[in-house]
Amino acid sequence: MKTLSSRDNPDFRLLLRTLQGQRAPGERGGAVRVALEGVHLCESWLSFAGQPELAFVDSDRQMQPEIAALLRALDPARVRLCTPALLRAASQVVQGQGVIFLARAPQPVMPERIQSNCLWLDRVQDPGNLGTLLRTAAAAGIDCVFASKGTVAAWSPKVLRSAQGAHFVLQIFEGQDLVALRARLDIPLLVTALDAAVSLYDAALPPAAAWVFGNEGQGVAPGLLAHADLRVRIPHSTRVESLNVAVAAGVCLFEQLRQVGRPQ
């Protein structure tokens, strides 16, 4: 395994380009490249998706137990050892863990009909919130997430960090027109709203629903809210206006599991 020390190395340039959200020159269509930073994310990728395209590893840390374990699992032809300074130049965090994978995001196939419990996200803005929503959905046993146009990019480094590997066990459909997507639904569209009459705890929650959560400031768009089959409210103290969107999703999805059954 050769050790890279130059920013001009084509593999390293591809990593930087990916981190900046740019495609490789001449690349069109197909699965978008993503950069996965940190031991936990890279371990998750190996577990759920297999080998990455390339693995950039800090040459000074190859003996650290977690890095050494990753190296044992990696195809050596895909490993690029980097000088510590070079890897730091690519790192998106203050204290990097010495490993970044470059991989192709999965391209899920849109189902003809939507029949199982799923998450619908309407213009969620904050990367930390989106990541936490994905992590919460995966923990609640959800398989599919449909994100509207105007939702922050799901495979960006910040979202990947806060989702802690949830990306790899979910099918994530981005750039969706959620109102149009209703035509595929065989289950109720369920929206939380601050002014809904029915409490989450008084509603008989269906075993499968399309749960909609909306923009941090504005909530769910009126055009989508109008199509809700059921609107529920999380009863909470009036001393605060609302819950954080990911916490609200957690409260709802776990109350549904309590009512209708537990995952796995």
Next chain:
Amino acid sequence: MKTLSSRDNPDFRLLLRTLQGQRAPGERGGAVRVALEGVHLCESWLSFAGQPELAFVDSDRQMQPEIAALLRALDPARVRLCTPALLRAASQVVQGQGVIFLARAPQPVMPERIQSNCLWLDRVQDPGNLGTLLRTAAAAGIDCVFASKGTVAAWSPKVLRSAQGAHFVLQIFEGQDLVALRARLDIPLLVTALDAAVSLYDAALPPAAAWVFGNEGQGVAPGLLAHADLRVRIPHSTRVESLNVAVAAGVCLFEQLRQVGRPQ
């Protein structure tokens, strides 16, 4: 109302110093100064705490409805109109809303005995998580939060932003030795743990407890965990390791409310 345009203005320097986490020269002890940025936070401060020490307002935005409403509620002697460039120099966000308050954080008095539902935080690291925990606690009707040494500073700008005004309806005790604090407890110490035998949904949750949530990577310290009166687990899919700490708190606190009664 005079318009400030210079960074050398003593009031503006005090704002910058506060934003950098520094005290005023010669200042010792007493309530720490905090900077509150954005319309919603400043409105909340006026509602719950009254007048700020100083209010810095973008002179170009004083006719905007939300800013104009704030100005009507403010003591004019405390207002400092600033040129847009000057206020931008102090702003901590990409798109400032044209208002920053300087105020003294409340100094709550430690209760002799702890008898009502409360949140105990053990070395929570991420400012966004801490803010969301505070917001969630306030929404669940909790009054007191006890944060250990090693928990991120509660009144920092990032925590204030994500808590959305929850600081002003809570009593927040920072720098606590949580093991020592147990001596004041008249209610059970309740800890969530990934390996606890009892499911949150099978436990008979007490109407009041000290709920402990721990560090994002390491969870609750063993020394504190050993003192738990009740350990519960949130049953979730094995496809993810754990929930985000603020989501876990939301699921627990709202399940407790469901079992024992709703706030207000």
